[in-house]
Amino acid sequence: MLIGLVYVALVIIGTVVLCNCYTAESGGGGRRPHRILLDTDVDTDDFFALLYLLKLNRSEFDLQAVTINTNAWTNAGHAVNQIYDILYMMGRDDIAVGVGGEGGILEDGTILQDVGGYLPLIEQGTSTSGYCRYRQAIPVGKGGRLDIDSNFGFRKSFLPQGNRKYSPLRQPTTQQVMIDKVSRGPITILLLGAHTNFAIFLMQNPHLKKNIEHIYAMGGGVSGDRGNLFTDYTSNPYAEFNIFGDPFAAYQVIHSGIPVTLVPLDATSTIPISDNFFNAFEQNQHTYEAQYCFKSLKMVRDAWFNGQFYTSYFMWDSFTSGVATAIMRKSSDPNGENDFAEMEFINITVITSNKPYGVSDGSNPFFNGLKTPKFNLKKGGIHSGHVQTQLRDPFCLVKNGKGKCKDGYTMEVTGPEAVSVLVATKAKPNRDSKSSLDREFFISFLDVLNLPQHTGRFNFTTQFPYYKEVLYKPDFGGKKLGKNVLFDTDMSAGDFLALFYLLKLPVEVINLKAILVSPTGWANAATIDIIYDLLHMMGRDDIPVGLGDVFATNQSDSVFPGVGDCKYVKAIPHGSGGLLDSDTLYGLARDLPRSPRRYTAENSAKFGAPLYIDHPELRQPVALEVWKSVVKSLDEGSKITILTNGPLTNLAKIVLSEKNTSSVIQDVYIVGGNINYNNTEKGNVFNIPSNEYAELNMFLDPLAAKMVFDSGLDITLIPLGIQRKVSAFPNILERLRVCKRTPEAIFAMRLISRLHRLQQKHHRYQHMDTFLGEILGAVILGGDQSTTNSAFQVKPIRVVATGVESEDGQMKIDERNGKSVKILEYVDHMACYDIFTNRLGNDQQCAVVGSFEEQRRIWSTPPK
Ligand SMILES: *[C@@H]1O[C@H](CO)[C@@H](O)[C@H](O)[C@H]1NC(C)=O
Ligand SMILES: *[C@@H]1O[C@H](CO)[C@@H](O)[C@H](O)[C@H]1NC(C)=O
Ligand SMILES: *[C@@H]1O[C@H](CO)[C@@H](O)[C@H](O)[C@H]1NC(C)=O
Ligand SMILES: *[C@@H]1O[C@H](CO)[C@@H](O)[C@H](O)[C@H]1NC(C)=O
Numbered sequence: 001m002l003i004g005l006v007y008v009a010l011v012i013i014g015t016v017v018l019c020n021c022y023t024a025e026s027g028g029g030g031r032r033p034h035r036i037l038l039d040t041d042v043d044t045d046d047f048f049a050l051l052y053l054l055k056l057n058r059s060e061f062d063l064q065a066v067t068i069n070t071n072a073w074t075n076a077g078h079a080v081n082q083i084y085d086i087l088y089m090m091g092r093d094d095i096a097v098g099v100g101g102e103g104g105i106l107e108d109g110t111i112l113q114d115v116g117g118y119l120p121l122i123e124q125g126t127s128t129s130g131y132c133r134y135r136q137a138i139p140v141g142k143g144g145r146l147d148i149d150s151n152f153g154f155r156k157s158f159l160p161q162g163n164r165k166y167s168p169l170r171q172p173t174t175q176q177v178m179i180d181k182v183s184r185g186p187i188t189i190l191l192l193g194a195h196t197n198f199a200i201f202l203m204q205n206p207h208l209k210k211n212i213e214h215i216y217a218m219g220g221g222v223s224g225d226r227g228n229l230f231t232d233y234t235s236n237p238y239a240e241f242n243i244f245g246d247p248f249a250a251y252q253v254i255h256s257g258i259p260v261t262l263v264p265l266d267a268t269s270t271i272p273i274s275d276n277f278f279n280a281f282e283q284n285q286h287t288y289e290a291q292y293c294f295k296s297l298k299m300v301r302d303a304w305f306n307g308q309f310y311t312s313y314f315m316w317d318s319f320t321s322g323v324a325t326a327i328m329r330k331s332s333d334p335n336g337e338n339d340f341a342e343m344e345f346i347n348i349t350v351i352t353s354n355k356p357y358g359v360s361d362g363s364n365p366f367f368n369g370l371k372t373p374k375f376n377l378k379k380g381g382i383h384s385g386h387v388q389t390q391l392r393d394p395f396c397l398v399k400n401g402k403g404k405c406k407d408g409y410t411m412e413v414t415g416p417e418a419v420s421v422l423v424a425t426k427a428k429p430n431r432d433s434k435s436s437l438d439r440e441f442f443i444s445f446l447d448v449l450n451l452p453q454h455t456g457r458f459n460f461t462t463q464f465p466y467y468k469e470v471l472y473k474p475d476f477g478g479k480k481l482g483k484n485v486l487f488d489t490d491m492s493a494g495d496f497l498a499l500f501y502l503l504k505l506p507v508e509v510i511n512l513k514a515i516l517v518s519p520t521g522w523a524n525a526a527t528i529d530i531i532y533d534l535l536h537m538m539g540r541d542d543i544p545v546g547l548g549d550v551f552a553t554n555q556s557d558s559v560f561p562g563v564g565d566c567k568y569v570k571a572i573p574h575g576s577g578g579l580l581d582s583d584t585l586y587g588l589a590r591d592l593p594r595s596p597r598r599y600t601a602e603n604s605a606k607f608g609a610p611l612y613i614d615h616p617e618l619r620q621p622v623a624l625e626v627w628k629s630v631v632k633s634l635d636e637g638s639k640i641t642i643l644t645n646g647p648l649t650n651l652a653k654i655v656l657s658e659k660n661t662s663s664v665i666q667d668v669y670i671v672g673g674n675i676n677y678n679n680t681e682k683g684n685v686f687n688i689p690s691n692e693y694a695e696l697n698m699f700l701d702p703l704a705a706k707m708v709f710d711s712g713l714d715i716t717l718i719p720l721g722i723q724r725k726v727s728a729f730p731n732i733l734e735r736l737r738v739c740k741r742t743p744e745a746i747f748a749m750r751l752i753s754r755l756h757r758l759q760q761k762h763h764r765y766q767h768m769d770t771f772l773g774e775i776l777g778a779v780i781l782g783g784d785q786s787t788t789n790s791a792f793q794v795k796p797i798r799v800v801a802t803g804v805e806s807e808d809g810q811m812k813i814d815e816r817n818g819k820s821v822k823i824l825e826y827v828d829h830m831a832c833y834d835i836f837t838n839r840l841g842n843d844q845q846c847a848v849v850g851s852f853e854e855q856r857r858i859w860s861t862p863p864k
């Protein structure tokens with residue numbers, strides 16, 4: 001309460017001071033600065049736009065807030081921390097940042113508070129999990145969200161880390177930030193991603209529309225079948241990604257009655273990043289922000305998929321921020337005359353469904369089986385036709401021709417649906433026709449980013465006078481190393497606890513050779529960086545980490561493998577208790593020391609990249625590669641034990657790749673699966689109610705699970721039922737409190753107590769004890785059976801993988817077709833807590849650098 005009061009007082013004082021400045025600077029004659037709210041999907045081009053805005057004269061342009069679009073090119077947890085870091089570098093911790101929210105939309109169309117914007121309006125139910133109807137068009141791994149989430153791997157080497165960060169249940173949500181900023185007075189909205197967030201805001205707060213002066217949006221295209229869904233032309237050649245991400249939301253925005261200026265593909269296609277511009281940019285990096293933008297752009301170029309970067313990478317959002325601010329500067333001009341783009345009024349609408357209208361083919365949830373259509377939409381009206389259901393929706397495909405679906409097309413129309421929108425039609429040429437930079441905006445972009453005013457304070461390496469990049473590798477000094485172990489993780493919270501434990505076991509007992517990461521479960525691929533950081537903390541930068549396939553077996557598209565279906569992973573929530581939290585390790589990831597190792601999109605031509613690049617040695621290895629190198633490193637006759645704590649995607653690939661698995665794999669410990677004795681033991685796929693008996697690690701990739709269980713490997717199963725017995729938060733916390741306070745014990749305690757607190761506080765965190773059960777695999781693998789009192793039974797097990805959602809991933813005891821599996825039936829859970837906490841508190845094999853804080857201290861003081 002006290003903090004709240006102080007904050008309010010500060011804001012009032014701040015406003016007064018600002019007003020004074022403004023009268024002083026503008027000599028009393030000008031207007032107040034344009035207050036701006038930026039909604040972004042945090043693609044590379046978006047932060048160019050953001051930095052351009054931040055550099056402009058603050059008495060003209062006052063960026064008030066950044067809200068994050070979470071249903072397109074980025075994942076919320078990675079995006080929000082990146083925005084915080086950029087703002088910290090720029091000294092702008094005063095700018096509000098909104099992401100996510102847990103509200104939903106009820107069956108009857110009631111919009112609850114704080115809808116997170118993770119799903120397009122047409123798919124938004126009451127939770128943050130759901131299908132990927134439109135999002136399927138966006139690549140998931142390399143060249144898509146993985147590269148964007150990690151800023152092509154570059155962000156962690158460059159951006160300093162401030163005090164603000166995502167924290168569960170404390171993070172301001174997008175809707176809160178929008179309501180707060182719009183309520184306070186006239187404001188301009190810049191939309192650089194899909195329109196979900198802002199449409200929800202408008203639908204829920206019509207009384208606040210009066211404060212919105214203007215909407216500027218990058219998106220759409222007005223000249224026919226020239227869309228940019230490069231993964232999907234065969235079904236929809238008309239749409240542009242931002243509008244396609246949520247056509248119904250864009251319709252709400254365009255038809256809101258608020259003046260709209262659109263910068264569509266028609267205009268952005270006339271301002272490609274030419275090699276002349278690229279070279280000029282390379283020569284003009286006089287500020288940290290210019291450096292950051294150039295180096296990011298260079299990473300994009302070096303990783304560009306077809307070698308055609310200079311003709312296929314455009315200034316989309318950055319150009320839009322230029323055009324928008326240029327128009328705002330001359331706000332008296334009704335035709336939007338400006339230096340950077342030709343403008344024209346065009347009557348358009350946004351297509352949200354395809355003709356014929358009024359069909360009931362099951363494709364349209366606004367109407368499917370509802371007596372009254374959702375949001376009171378008109379039966380037989382423009383929203384009532386077929387809605388594109390998936391990437392290669394058969395309805396959209398035309399034999400030997402371009403697809404016929406127009407969802408998301410910003411089409412020129414006449415009649416009642418027409419909205420007059422100011423549209424940028426092309427980029428203006430440089431007024432200096434002799435310059436090698438042929439667009440006027442190129443000049444402004446470079447000038448503004450290099451302005452000495454409002455400049456970044458430091459980058460990560462200049463922030464600390466004694467910064468030094470170190471890789472820690474242990475010296476085992478001739479010790480005889482123990483059992484070879486490979487850990488396969490989907491980066492769920494409990495897997496990090498298990499990893500700490502494995503690293504603490506004496507190397508004479510367990511020799512952790514490698515880690516494979518599977519992004520088909522609870523976390524997205526870019527979260528691999530947390531694994532690198534944890535290894536760095538524990539002084540184990542020698543352990544290789546391999547990144548697995550981003551899709552479950554057979555979920556990737558047969559035509560364009562970078563995209564694919566989310567049939568199984570749709571069960572994981574995007575928001576609280578789901579990917580948002582995993583991707584930030586429940587807000588704690590930033591407390592780990594920062595490793596010099598990290599994901600990078602850099603790749604050498606030897607591995608299929610189009611270009612030779614600066615640092616081929618940094619390349620992110622893939623899972624199978626790491627597996628091969630581990631196998632190669634084994635001594636004659638020795639084998640490896642695998643512990644899997646996630647979906648079996650990687651293990652299935654290993655099984656497929658080896659001629660004789662039993663010659664290299666000793667045995668496998670699988671954490672997961674549910675043995676459904678007599679239909680008494682329920683599974684945990686809580687978002688797919690029709691499937692009562694599957695466990696998530698099996699459900700998320702049933703084909704892989706089936707392959708592994710059919711393979712004849714020597715399997716020990718630690719199923720859901722027994723994991724549930726090891727889920728008493730108070731007991732383990734009590735023990736952690738009394739054990740020796742090593743950095744790893746402290747970190748584990750913070751993580752576990754956070755999970756426990758969240759579980760008590762909010763229903764989205766009900767399943768948190770699942771993660772505590774995940775330590776069991778590591779404890780059984782490393783421990784001795786006499787202390788845990790563990791007991792096993794051998795049963796013939798078969799996994800169901802029929803493609804039928806209500807049964808996929810279930811386990812059957814099948815005397816005829818099942819394979820023998822050793823199943824953990826009993827364990828003394830108190831003994832498990834003791835073993836786990838004693839090990840973490842042991843002073844052997846401790847952290848070499850305890851936290852990010854400690855790292856900062858080291859880099860701030862001269863070495864002794
Ligand atoms: C910023 O804008 C104000 C008002 O238009 C103007 O008086 C001032 O000179 C500008 N400052 C800079 C550094 O251009
Ligand atoms: C940080 O800035 C310094 C000084 O401009 C530069 O030498 C260094 O390369 C930058 N760091 C990174 C990671 O780019
Ligand atoms: C847009 O529609 C309005 C109303 O139908 C019409 O008056 C106007 O001329 C149209 N503008 C353009 C550019 O077609
Ligand atoms: C995966 O799909 C391909 C092609 O659709 C099929 O040939 C293959 O059998 C499938 N794999 C499994 C394990 O079902």
Ligand SMILES: *[C@@H]1O[C@H](CO)[C@@H](O)[C@H](O)[C@H]1NC(C)=O
Pocket residue numbers: 660661662663664
């Ligand atoms: C596979 O390897 C095991 C252990 O090395 C060996 O006993 C077995 O004969 C091999 N099987 C085949 C089919 O080569």
Ligand SMILES: *[C@@H]1O[C@H](CO)[C@@H](O)[C@H](O)[C@H]1NC(C)=O
Pocket residue numbers: 677678680
């Ligand atoms: C399942 O049912 C069978 C037969 O009714 C019974 O013998 C067995 O003990 C039951 N198993 C469990 C785990 O409840």
Ligand SMILES: [Ca+2]
Pocket residue numbers: 040041042043045046192193317
């Ligand atoms: Ca964008």
Ligand SMILES: [Ca+2]
Pocket residue numbers: 489490491492494495645646774
């Ligand atoms: Ca896991």
